[in-house]
Amino acid sequence: MEDKKKNETRQSTMQNRMENMNGQKPKTISIVISVYNEEKALHEFYREATPVFEALPWNYELIFVNDGSADASGQILAELAAADPRVRVINFSRNFGHEAAMLAGLDHSSGEGIVCMDADLQHPPECVAQIIEKFEEGYEVINMVRTKNKSAGFIKNLTSAFYKFLNKISDVKLENNASDFFALTANAAQVLKTNYREKVRFLRGYVQNIGFNRTTIEYEARARVAGESKYSIRKLFKFSINTILCFSDLPLKLGIYSGIIVGFLGLLVMLETIYEWAVKGTPNGYATIVVLLCFMFAMLFVIVGIIGEYIAILFTELKDRPIYIVHDTKGFPEKES
């Protein structure tokens, strides 16, 4: 299995070299595009991006990861792969999510540099030229940072606030306004491919924390070219919770902190009760007990819930199920399946 993988990598490197000799371009950049129900955007993406990528000083391969699309995306991609040898397609057996799609793209890439981007043209293809410049300067991890988001709204602002919060409560530092638009050298990607195969994932976060020679490029995010965002508020919320749990253990310690605070409050209530009893002679109690009980139970359940979330993540990791399942691939010269 390992040998087969190594062989495939060797073959693909050789093939790249041959293409390079033919095309007189020194290196190859793999552009990974996650696709989930993007039938409305794909043609537009391909039409707009192709001339931009052709003008690059490096060769390129477009790796479309079809994340179980239910619309015509798969068919459109098959047509593109049949017509253009630089297009590769990975079809998942079902929807595994954007994170899994990006990882599959990294796993199947053969270029010296790799870029992950959306299929909806929110991440401008023109930026890839700047990315290659940075690679040439010796940078290995390039974070693309949004300056202005034309489709920015309440949710995006909320996301920025979320990053600030996350940076406060965890020991990793995440760039505010970073997006799932980033670039890595094959070396840096290798670390993510081998050592960051967690099931509950946040690739954007790992990219910013593996070290290497890092830089950022600012870009102006465009409006989505067609279709709708695949991230509903519910999905974003779930994603945010998972991110907090994966990057911080503060929630686990909440029990200790709230225990101390409530213990202190309890002491105050006790003193007050003794005072009432000693001075007024009336043991006043029922309302206080009910309020305290409700408060204590609410807090206990929240803490048990938080511990439950961590156990759920542990359980998911323990089961060690695949992060994605490939149904078939198209356009990969050496590993057709």
Ligand code: UDP
């Ligand atoms: N995507 C995916 N699987 C999913 C959801 C989204 O591959 O389960 C893709 C989607 O097709 C797009 C990218 O991930 O290319 C980012 O999604 P989207 O543009 O909807 O998110 P937004 O840019 O609005 O945050």
Ligand code: MG
């Ligand atoms: Mg998008």
